[in-house]
Amino acid sequence: MLNIALFGPPGAGKGTQSEFLIKTYNLFYISTGDLLRKETANKSKLGLEAQGIIASGGLVSDEIIVQIIEKTITDHSDANGFLFDGFPRTYIQAYILEGLMLKLHTSLDCLISLAVPEDESVSRLLKRGQSSGRSDDNETVIRNRLKEYNEKTLPVLQFYKDKGIFHEIDGTKSIEEVNLDVTKIIKNELSKKLFNIVIFGYPGSGRGSQGKAIAKKFDLEYVATGQMLEREIASGSPTGKKILALYESGQLVPDEIVVQLIERKIENSKDVKGFIFKGFPRTLVQSYILDGLLRKHGSQISKIIEIEVPTLELINRLDERSKTTNCMPYDNSTAKIVKRLQEHETKTVPVIEKYNQLHEVVKVSGLGLFDEVFERISIEVEKAIKSMR
Ligand code: AMP
Numbered sequence: 001m002l003n004i005a006l007f008g009p010p011g012a013g014k015g016t017q018s019e020f021l022i023k024t025y026n027l028f029y030i031s032t033g034d035l036l037r038k039e040t041a042n043k044s045k046l047g048l049e050a051q052g053i054i055a056s057g058g059l060v061s062d063e064i065i066v067q068i069i070e071k072t073i074t075d076h077s078d079a080n081g082f083l084f085d086g087f088p089r090t091y092i093q094a095y096i097l098e099g100l101m102l103k104l105h106t107s108l109d110c111l112i113s114l115a116v117p118e119d120e121s122v123s124r125l126l127k128r129g130q131s132s133g134r135s136d137d138n139e140t141v142i143r144n145r146l147k148e149y150n151e152k153t154l155p156v157l158q159f160y161k162d163k164g165i166f167h168e169i170d171g172t173k174s175i176e177e178v179n180l181d182v183t184k185i186i187k188n189e190l191s192k193k194l195f196n197i198v199i200f201g202y203p204g205s206g207r208g209s210q211g212k213a214i215a216k217k218f219d220l221e222y223v224a225t226g227q228m229l230e231r232e233i234a235s236g237s238p239t240g241k242k243i244l245a246l247y248e249s250g251q252l253v254p255d256e257i258v259v260q261l262i263e264r265k266i267e268n269s270k271d272v273k274g275f276i277f278k279g280f281p282r283t284l285v286q287s288y289i290l291d292g293l294l295r296k297h298g299s300q301i302s303k304i305i306e307i308e309v310p311t312l313e314l315i316n317r318l319d320e321r322s323k324t325t326n327c328m329p330y331d332n333s334t335a336k337i338v339k340r341l342q343e344h345e346t347k348t349v350p351v352i353e354k355y356n357q358l359h360e361v362v363k364v365s366g367l368g369l370f371d372e373v374f375e376r377i378s379i380e381v382e383k384a385i386k387s388m389r
Pocket of ligand 1: 010032033034036053054055057058059060061065085086087088089090093136145
């Protein structure tokens with residue numbers, strides 16, 4: 001998700017810049033001013049309460065703002081991101097926004113302030129007043145709106161300076177120039193965002209070989225927990241020895257160990273564009289772990305792909321593989337193959353179902369040549385990258 005707040009005094013050009021940003025970055029636009037005007041036009045209880053305050057140029061109470069904004073945000077939780085215009089306007093609203101973003105497991109990426117001197121604001125608003133039809137675009141009300149801005153809204157900037165996500169732009173420049181400045185900030189923000197894929201599929205679906213190839217093509221770090229455990233054993237580290245002992249006694253490797261390994265991998269992978277996870281999460285518990293791990297690093301899952309292959313074809317492929325040098329110790333007998341397929345069915349399918357309710361899981365057919373499947377997956381990944389940028 002990409003979440004941006006546009007900040008600035010009335011008449012700074014927030015609305016104008018918003019039009020471009022919504023289209024370019026496919027964002028859901030939230031203007032508290034527009035939402036309030038809609039409530040007023042519909043003569044709703046909230047609208048009637050707000051009407052007089054808006055007409056005088058004052059700020060509507062934070063209670064009213066929470067009510068109108070919370071529903072709009074939660075109703076569009078699947079948006080690509082939000083663009084806030086005219087919100088947060090008070091210090092309290094800055095906290096409200098933090099809470100709302102947290103609820104959606106996301107956060108505000110940047111606040112862009114369009115700096116415009118008071119006289120320029122007034123003259124722009126008076127000009128707009130000739131055609132806007134807005135009763136609050138007249139000089140007395142404009143002066144009051146600016147007074148409210150200076151007293152209640154400007155202090156909000158400190159909140160975002162402290163968070164390190166505040167950016168200021170000279171709003172007196174031409175629309176095109178401001179546009180370029182805003183885009184520069186957003187591009188920089190996007191380049192810092194990790195792109196994370198989870199690739200699902202039954203054993204034999206090709207998720208490992210496809211995952212590796214996709215990682216290479218899109219410059220992502222490939223995280224395969226099975227492989228990581230093997231490497232740890234080979235390294236002879238104390239954790240490796242523990243894993244080996246568990247393997248030898250036929251026990252499962254506890255999540256604590258897997259988490260440690262993934263965490264280390266994320267921490268050691270500086271300057272990467274993102275991760276592709278294969279073989280993790282395998283259980284519902286691990287799905288919560290992955291969400292938590294990514295969240296801890298200010299990130300989240302960007303795309304979930306499931307490679308679909310009919311069961312008989314899977315058995316056929318695993319059986320074929322068992323006769324080659326690529327045979328894994330865990331598919332050298334029919335009984336083991338069936339057990340792995342069952343494990344996926346009972347433990348991992350519920351994880352895919354859970355994700356399907358939260359995010360969209362894109363299903364890709366795993367039938368055909370390797371390159372054909374690779375092409376299908378690549379198209380989906382490209383689409384997801386595009387929607388992020
Ligand atoms: P705008 O369209 O953003 O210029 O807002 C018009 C008027 O709506 C403001 O002058 C306020 O009276 C009210 N308003 C809009 N957003 C907020 C907000 N976040 N907090 C309080 N009042 C608001």
